Amino acid sequence: MGRIVTRHPVTRVRLGSEPVRRADTLAVEEPLEVRVHGTPLAVTMRTPGHDAELATGFLVSEGVVASGAEVLGAIHCGGPGTGLSGEPNTYNVLDLTLAPGVALPSSDIARNFYTTSSCGVCGKASIEAIETISRFELHDDETELDAEMIARLPERLRAQQAAFDKTGGLHAAALVDVASGEMLVVREDVGRHNAVDKVIGWAAQQGRLPLRGTVLQVSGRASFELVQKAVMAGIPVLSAVSAPSSLAVELAVEAGLTLIGFVRDPSMVVYAHPHRLRMPCVGRAAPRARA
Template sequence: MPRVTVRRRVRRITIGERTSHREDLLAGEEPLEIRVGGRSYAVTMRTPGHDVELATGFLVSEGLVTDGDQLAGARYCAGSPGPPGTGENTYNVLDVGLAPGVRPPDPALAREFFTSSACGLCGKASIDAVRTRSAFEVRDDPVRVDAALLVDLPDRLRAAQDVFSRTGGLHAAGLFDAATGEPIVVREDVGRHNAVDKVVGWAAARGMLPLRGTVLLVSGRASFELTQKAVMAGVPVLAAVSAPSSLAAELAAETGLTLVGFVRAPSLVVYAGGQRVVDDGAGHDVVGHTGAHDQHRTGDAA
């Protein structure tokens, strides 16, 4: 089976001190080919684990399914063999079956090349295919979330990042109850989009879509693709510890999603859907032109 973590011998150099040799623990990264009904649909670089959730969430974000019941099952295929002579399955090819009556994907929309751990939209066959219409409406979700609760979420997310604590090399996505801040599910992956897909796939398998009344927190920046994934899953509030992109903010405003960035105690920045963010201890608003990045120069967790 693919490994979530891998040990590697390294040489640690500290200027002015003795060089040391030791074993380091790295986050695993391997390809996963997602097939739908036996036909290859996409290949993504991911951290092994929760692969069925990843594939399910990915298909939700692609607009192919909206519920786990629309899948007939999933199975690993032989794919590329393991080491010569072993006959081992590398568990890097997953074939997902669609339930009767669910329309299969248009072959023309299949990814033309692999999706890296840094790019979840790579391989889309056309610009039009990037914007996928959601089956769920987030604009009318009446949820409200306290700003003080939002700034506490990154610490709660980090506390649940088991593999990150051992490797320092993974992104995370966490789904939280907007009223209590309690974590519902947290997933890790070398790809931020994969971590979100695993969260959405987990929820879809339990019939929880749309994810009304929740906050989706991501450990890096909020890109267009992550914003789209949130909308496709019916999430009303997307929060990120770093900055959003311009397209992410535009899509959030267009769809009625609340988008919050630079969520780092004691502050945050609201980019869209500000009516949902409540600050009971708010003072008077200060009008100015200083960009958010001028106050948060620590950069993006890439």
């Protein structure tokens, strides 16, 4: 599972009381360098664990591969130390091997891939680019689901966030099967885009792409990067607890993605393609009896 949490001494201050020195639990954040056939491709700040899923999902999101079968293997190799000790570590560099016939990422792409836990992928910032490289069509996806199901997803996701309970510092993403209502996979990470990449990477490894008939539920806002990743994986519905950005909405509209924000039972705001939601029936109030 990796080093998800760590302990660190802190001073808790409450006005009117004496400060208290105690140990606190923190979410681990460490760099991961993703290599393809030994060549560095990207660096992301992530919570260790499910690194192969993260890297595979990243390649799917960026159009390098379209399925898990196009990634033959992933192996951790020696990399720089982390922390003040500077000790060598073997878990922060991951080298991927692509299947024969799969084109390697160009050097131009590699130069543009630098990610952080706050902003996601920097470099691909145009809707036209996403539309050009996406291999899955969302406009013809006939997925339909009840609004009540969407309204309950944040609470269901929150119940699965074991690491968040300990740290309060991790984002989460879940993939939900519309037909069964089953939450297929949940991943947590210090970066919201990493959590989504881990979910998509899991699906790719399971041979589930494109992810028709699913919902991607995220614990925070819906950024352009998250919409991009959903589109690239063929996910027809993205549901977020907080607001989307303007560019996220534009991409969702163009790509055919149903984008829902401010999902807080019993309400939500649908920003793009509401036709996939079956709205609740509202009964008429009974007439008042006359005195």
